[in-house]
Amino acid sequence: MAHERKTSGARTHRAGAFDVRAIIALLLGIYGVVLLVMGIGFTSEADLERAAGVNINLWTGLALTVAALLFVAWARWRPILVPDDEAEQEQAG
Amino acid sequence: MLADADLRLDAQFVDYALLAVYFVLVLGIGYLARRQVSTSLDFFLSGRSLPAWVTGLAFISANLGAVEVMGMSASGAQYGMPTMHYFWVGAIPAMLFLGIVMMPFYYGSKVRSVPEFMLRRFGKPAHLVNGISFATAQVLIAGANLFLLAAVINTLLGWPLWVSIVLAAVIVLSYTALGGLSAAIYNEVLQFFVIVIALLPLTIVGMVKVGGWQGLVDKVTAGPGGAEQLSSWPGDAITGFGNSFLSVLGIVFGLGFVLSFGYWTTNFVEVQRAMASKSMSAARRTPIIGAFPKIFIPFIVIIPGMIAGVIASELVRDKAALMEGQPGETGVTFNDALLLLMRDLLPNGMLGVAIAGLLASFMAGMAANLSAFNTVFTYDIWQSYVVKDKPDGYYLRMGRWVTMAGTVLAIGTAFIAASYANILQYLQDLFSFFNAPLFATFILGMFWKRMTPTAGWLGLVMGTASAVTVWGLAQAGVLGLSGLGVSMTAAGTAFVVDIVVSVAVSVVTTPKPADQLVGLVYTVTPRASLRHSETGQDAGWYRKPALLAGIALVITIALNIIF
Numbered sequence: 001m002a003h004e005r006k007t008s009g010a011r012t013h014r015a016g017a018f019d020v021r022a023i024i025a026l027l028l029g030i031y032g033v034v035l036l037v038m039g040i041g042f043t044s045e046a047d048l049e050r051a052a053g054v055n056i057n058l059w060t061g062l063a064l065t066v067a068a069l070l071f072v073a074w075a076r077w078r079p080i081l082v083p084d085d086e087a088e089q090e091q092a093g
Numbered sequence: 094m095l096a097d098a099d100l101r102l103d104a105q106f107v108d109y110a111l112l113a114v115y116f117v118l119v120l121g122i123g124y125l126a127r128r129q130v131s132t133s134l135d136f137f138l139s140g141r142s143l144p145a146w147v148t149g150l151a152f153i154s155a156n157l158g159a160v161e162v163m164g165m166s167a168s169g170a171q172y173g174m175p176t177m178h179y180f181w182v183g184a185i186p187a188m189l190f191l192g193i194v195m196m197p198f199y200y201g202s203k204v205r206s207v208p209e210f211m212l213r214r215f216g217k218p219a220h221l222v223n224g225i226s227f228a229t230a231q232v233l234i235a236g237a238n239l240f241l242l243a244a245v246i247n248t249l250l251g252w253p254l255w256v257s258i259v260l261a262a263v264i265v266l267s268y269t270a271l272g273g274l275s276a277a278i279y280n281e282v283l284q285f286f287v288i289v290i291a292l293l294p295l296t297i298v299g300m301v302k303v304g305g306w307q308g309l310v311d312k313v314t315a316g317p318g319g320a321e322q323l324s325s326w327p328g329d330a331i332t333g334f335g336n337s338f339l340s341v342l343g344i345v346f347g348l349g350f351v352l353s354f355g356y357w358t359t360n361f362v363e364v365q366r367a368m369a370s371k372s373m374s375a376a377r378r379t380p381i382i383g384a385f386p387k388i389f390i391p392f393i394v395i396i397p398g399m400i401a402g403v404i405a406s407e408l409v410r411d412k413a414a415l416m417e418g419q420p421g422e423t424g425v426t427f428n429d430a431l432l433l434l435m436r437d438l439l440p441n442g443m444l445g446v447a448i449a450g451l452l453a454s455f456m457a458g459m460a461a462n463l464s465a466f467n468t469v470f471t472y473d474i475w476q477s478y479v480v481k482d483k484p485d486g487y488y489l490r491m492g493r494w495v496t497m498a499g500t501v502l503a504i505g506t507a508f509i510a511a512s513y514a515n516i517l518q519y520l521q522d523l524f525s526f527f528n529a530p531l532f533a534t535f536i537l538g539m540f541w542k543r544m545t546p547t548a549g550w551l552g553l554v555m556g557t558a559s560a561v562t563v564w565g566l567a568q569a570g571v572l573g574l575s576g577l578g579v580s581m582t583a584a585g586t587a588f589v590v591d592i593v594v595s596v597a598v599s600v601v602t603t604p605k606p607a608d609q610l611v612g613l614v615y616t617v618t619p620r621a622s623l624r625h626s627e628t629g630q631d632a633g634w635y636r637k638p639a640l641l642a643g644i645a646l647v648i649t650i651a652l653n654i655i656f
Contacts, residue, residue, distance in 0.1 A: 027115065054297075
């Protein structure tokens with residue numbers, strides 16, 4: 001997304017921690033791992049029976065972990081570049 | 094709301110821990126966003142710098158509040174598939190119209206709010222009428238959202254109602270006051286994902302439990318609503334019209350045109366998200382990108398409602414009684430559909446995620462109300478009429494204080510909301526009264542340069558007055574309407590009255606000179622200034638607003654044919 005901004009000639013640096021994709025990845029990642037652990041280690045027969053035999057924690061945990069990795073990949077592939085000069089940002093917007 | 098039924102969820106340590114992780118991130122976003130805020134434009138419009146996928150998801154999330162999640166799943170349990178109209182007819186066309194036709198005027202004229210557009214087009218009286226009615230409505234709606242949030246915390250976790258209200262208010266306040274619109278928008282994006290990961294697994298497991306699509310079809314057909322609940326058209330039950338032809342007509346023109354266009358195209362809560370984007374192209378794409386998730390949200394909101402209606406034991410027993418408007422034996426209502434499903438299906442772990450999703454959705458609604466309220470109050474009321482010509486830093490500080498005052502007011506209106514059983518329906522009705530005439534005034538004002546300033550405010554006032562009259566007559570039982578039919582008729586009347594009054598008044602009063610209307614009225618605006626750039630970050634076929642809108646429209650039509 002943002003990497004083309006280089007062509008406008010403004011000096012830029014990577015946004016680092018404040019990329020909302022990093023925060024989304026963090027949340028999905030924590031949820032994914034916790035649910036995976038719950039799904040593998042702490043699923044009782046009663047839980048399975050309630051949900052018609054589906055191990056919800058396991059499958060959701062797996063999906064979330066994959067989604068978190070995809071967000072990390074996207075943020076790495078197309079990092080946000082922040083113009084060093086505030087005025088530059090005004091013009092870009 | 095949740096009376097005697099036992100809905101207390103069996104939340105354990107791991108569920109609370111997951112909930113805590115979510116709140117830490119929400120406050121963290123507020124703290125990080127604060128470092129980016131240095132001017133009032135940063136605070137109120139995120140410095141107009143956000144990418145379209147962020148504003149697009151926020152656009153949807155701001156609307157994915159309590160009314161949407163609880164209300165639509167309740168409606169799914171009660172009416173079934175016709176509820177889909179709220180999304181496919183009642184939202185998508187209007188969102189696409191906003192992106193394609195109206196956004197060039199909003200974004201191109203560089204106004205900071207919808208009332209400010211009224212000021213530039215029609216002058217001060219229309220501006221003040223619009224600014225005050227909008228600010229008032231936001232405080233009332235924020236209170237209703239806050240109350241629903243607290244009610245759910247109270248039911249699920251057993252905390253006292255007032256503790257829940259104050260705690261929820263403090264959390265929403267701390268991130269909106271610190272980081273302004275950026276914090277609200279980034280949190281809305283996060284909320285969107287949390288809501289989806291809460292509801293999607295619930296829907297899938299519900300489907301497995303009910304025996305797949307065929308199982309749901311069989312059970313709903315055998316239930317009190319019958320097979321009528323399985324197709325979206327003609328939807329007689331939901332409109333309250335006795336006649337299928339009138340019902341279809343009502344859905345297309347009442348819901349699909351007047352109500353939804355009024356809501357989506359003039360409601361600053363939504364438009365503000367698009368105004369925060371970084372370019373004209375991104376602003377036009379905001380509602381269009383938002384339309385894609387909006388097409389599919391009903392599947393994870395309405396379908397779980399329908400599933401709950403046929404497998405949650407309390408609802409199965411009471412559905413027939415509740416559909417007649419009688420209280421059931423078990424004390425549940427359709428509003429409890431999602432909670433019942435969560436209680437019956439989810440194990441600890443996933444339960445925590447689902448609770449986080451519900452709370453996220455309710456906070457999203459309130460934060461959106463607050464961030465729109467502080468902008469309109471600060472720019473359109475305080476800066477325009479009370480304390481003018483101060484340096485920018487003054488209005489930035491003011492914005493934070495206004496956010497705080499708005500929160501305190503919302504706590505007050507939350508207690509008002511708590512004393513009414515059906516306030517959400519009334520609020521929705523009232524809000525559509527303001528939006529339907531506003532849409533009429535906007536659309537006429539954008540395309541007819543002859544429309545005069547006097548017509549601008551008089552049309553609004555008369556339109557709203559006529560809608561309130563229709564609504565009052567319907568409440569008194571004179572018109573024999575019920576349900577969605579009331580708001581559709583009221584909004585339709587308001588729309589027609591507004592147009593008639595505006596045209597009549599315009600003919601006998603003096604219009605503004607054409608050179609003052611450049612960028613505001615279609616016929617006097619140079620075409621080039623309405624176009625967006627197609628180079629750099631706006632290049633590529635997948636960034637063309639019209640093409641994206643076309644794809645969204647085709648999907649929507651296909652879904653209407655299938656269901």
